[in-house]
Structures are given as structure tokens and as C-alpha cells.
Amino acid sequence: MSTGTTDTSAASASGSELAGLYKFLRVTDVADAMDGLGYFDIGLVSRDVRPLWSGMKFWGVAATLRCVPSNRPMWKLDTTEDIVAAHRIWFEEVGRPAGVGDLPPGHVIVTDGGGAREVGFWGSMNAMAAHANGAVGIITDGYCRDTAEIALQQTPVCAAARGRTIIPGRIEAIEAQTTIGCGGVQVRPGDIVGTDDDGVIVVPQEIAPEVAKHAKAILIADMHARRRVYDKLGKAPDETVDIEAVESYHAGL
Template sequence: MTTGKTAASAATSPSEVASLYKYLRVTDVADAMDGIGYFDIGLVSRDVRPLWRGMKFWGEAATLRCVPANRPMWKLDSTEDIVAAHGIWFEEVGRPAGLGDLPPGHVIVTDGGGAREVGFWGSMNAMAAHANGAVGIVTDGYCRDTAEIELQRTPVCAAARGRTIIPGRIEAIEAQVTIGCGGVQVRPGDIVGTDDDGVIVVPAEIAGEVAVHARAVLIADMHARRRVYEKLGRKPDETVDIEAVEAYYAGK
């Protein structure tokens, strides 16, 4: 098997490294990080979880830092203005540059800044981010419209479900900077992933090595589980499809 150092040098960009994580479980990655001495590093708060079962993604981090707004939204004069409240707010306070032209495959990681209940992410803007190439969104704040998020299968992990809108409650002030999310440092280009067990962040400098060790953990576990499947007479499924995993990683 290729060594971690060789794999890291062969995968020269974060997107190439992220491809090494395709089949990995969060637990495989956590085991690999433990194995090289990164105990409990990258474990995003257990409060930050997928909003629907079966969600899984891996990608390079694109970061967004938010803070609580220091002024309320002003009173609006008409139904039309209320419908257009977000546009009016952003015209006044602006938006940070840096997330508009990202390559496909990124994960938008959002530092909610401790703002009170506010649906910074919702069914429309999260779906639009997904359509524009984000493989996932992670926030230690709130997400609203969560029934629609699940119906759309929009990949959002959030700490809580919210009801209110952005104007007057939260401002996005910086993009593509080092942030904290769920108690973990996240930098642009770090590898971020989730599944039903939670969210993990792998620092970019160890991501190639971690992927190699985690792959070995996964394949060993698949062999062990398939032997038990056979003993029980259980029909094999994709979680014990060792051949597919080994074929994908051949030469990587």
C-alpha cells in the first residue's frame, strides 16, 4: 500500500486529496487521526449534525465567518418590502467577497458567531449553494426550512433548527479565513466530512496521510463484517462491497 507521505505528495490539491475520502466513514478518519497522534482534533461538536439520515459528503473547506448584528432591522413600510427584506438588508450591510467563484466540491463551513436564533441557512440559499457546486454546508448556528432541506436532500449540518431571518440578527463579515466551528479550527482547504455519526475536520497538512490509514481501517472492517454477514446468511450490501472500494483506490 502507498505510504501516507507518498499519497499526500501525489494528491497535489485539496480537491484531489478530498477524492481519497470518497468511501471513508467519519469513524475511519477519526481512527486514523488517533493513530498518528491527533487525538480529538477535528471532532466538531456533537450538536452539529446532519439534518437528515443518510447524508454523507467530503470536500475541501470554504469558510465563512459571521457575527451578531449590532443593530436591528428597521421597520419596513409595505408587504413588498417585507418580502424583499433580505435584499434590502444586504444592500445596506453588504456581503463578504470570496465565496462566489469556488470550484465544485467544496464544503461551506460557517462560524455562526454565537448569534441568537437566526436561520442563516435555509432551503433557498442552501439549495442554491449546492447547485453552485458545494457538496455540503456545515454551521454551528441555525438552519431553517428544515423540512424542505430534507425533502430537497440539500446537505446541511447544523447545530439547531431556527425560525427567524437574517436581517437585524447576523452579519457575514469574512470569507476564506481561519474560523472556529463547533469548537474546531477550520481553514480554507482543510478536508471536511460528515455522515450519520457527525462532522470531522482534517487539517490539510495531514489529510493525505490520514486518507491512506483510514482506507486501511475501512477495508479491514469490511472484511470482518462480510465474514459475519456470511455466517448469518445475510445478503451483502454496499457496506461490505470490498471489491468496489479496492477498485476505486487502485493506483491512488
């Protein structure tokens, strides 16, 4: 079982600073900036991969996990205790890669589901635990289960589908912190990943600073235009037109 060969130490050192440049940006601002740099449609994760609850927004540094369908079934368990402990028993047998469990705060766990059939690789418990351990978000082009609890907890998960079944006998995590494909997009450790209600986007780390600069200008211009319309309508300003907050934040970076 491989743990990948990508060295992410340098990317991790600057990754949190890069992600900080994206704090106020919308996915649309970033997509427009990438278009302007000639990166047409690069980084646009499949529209099937979406936030599981409205209002979710995060930006962070990609930490990658590659999964494949299992080629062996889960064996019959004989006691209630073993059935409750099915995940532990499965992982003790098949193992799982190192590399995603001990990461600095601010990462986004991007998961390649490997085309496995319906299986809730992420659910309300392990996703919440990952969030508690510093992940600002989780993205998978596979399934997530316990989705009502995910929404209630406000655990930041984007998934392609809602599932019902558990991991044993269906899917194996085999490699971490390596280049993967997720929702039709290449993702490497250290790339910048974000989401909001419009979808998910991946920014290659090499262009992330320049994209952030242009995307900020796009956002500020849009905020000015929208605030003029707010004023015309007599509508009270809200955080989406709080230009001063954005400019003050960036002035402090």
C-alpha cells in the same frame, strides 16, 4: 469588511484530489486514523452540529465563512413588497464578503455562526442554491431553518440547531476564506471536511493524505470482518461491505 488574507490557490489545486481519497471513508475511520497519528480529539466538531437528515454523507474542501451577531436592528419596512424583499434590502445596506460565491465544485461551506441568537442563516433556498453551485455540503454551528424542505430536497446541511427567524437585524457575514472556529474546531480554507450519521470531522490539510491512507486500511479491515459475519448469517452483501468497489476505486486514482 474583510475578505480574509489566506491564499487558497495551491490548496484548491490539490484539494479536490485529497477529498477524492475520502469518498468511501466513514467519519469513524478518519477519527481512528487521526488518533493513530497522535491527533487525539483534533477535528471533532461538536456533537450538536449534525446532519439534518439521515443518510447524509459528504467529503470536501473547506471554504470558510465567519459571521457575527448584528449590532443594529432591521428597520421597519412599510410595504408587503419590501417585507418580501427584506434580505435584499438588508444586504444592500450592510454588505457581505466576497469569496464564497465563486468556488470550484467540491467545496464544503463551513460557517462560524459567531454565537448569534436564533437566526436561520441557512435555509432551503440559499442552501439549495449553494449546492447547485458546486458545494457538496454546508456546515454551521448556528441555525438552519426550513428544515423539512432541506430534508425533502436532500440538501446536505449540518447544523447545531433549527431556527425560525430570518437574517436581517440578527447576523452579518463579515469575512470569508479565513481561519475560523466552528463547533469548537479550527477550520482553514483547504482543510478536508466530512460528515455522516455519526457527526462532522475536520482533517488539517497537512495530514490529510496520510490520514486517508490509514483510514482506508481501517475501512477495508472492517469490511472484511463484517462480510465474514454477513456470510455466517446468510445476509446478502450490501454497499457497506463492497470491498471490491473500494479497492477498484482507489486503484484508479
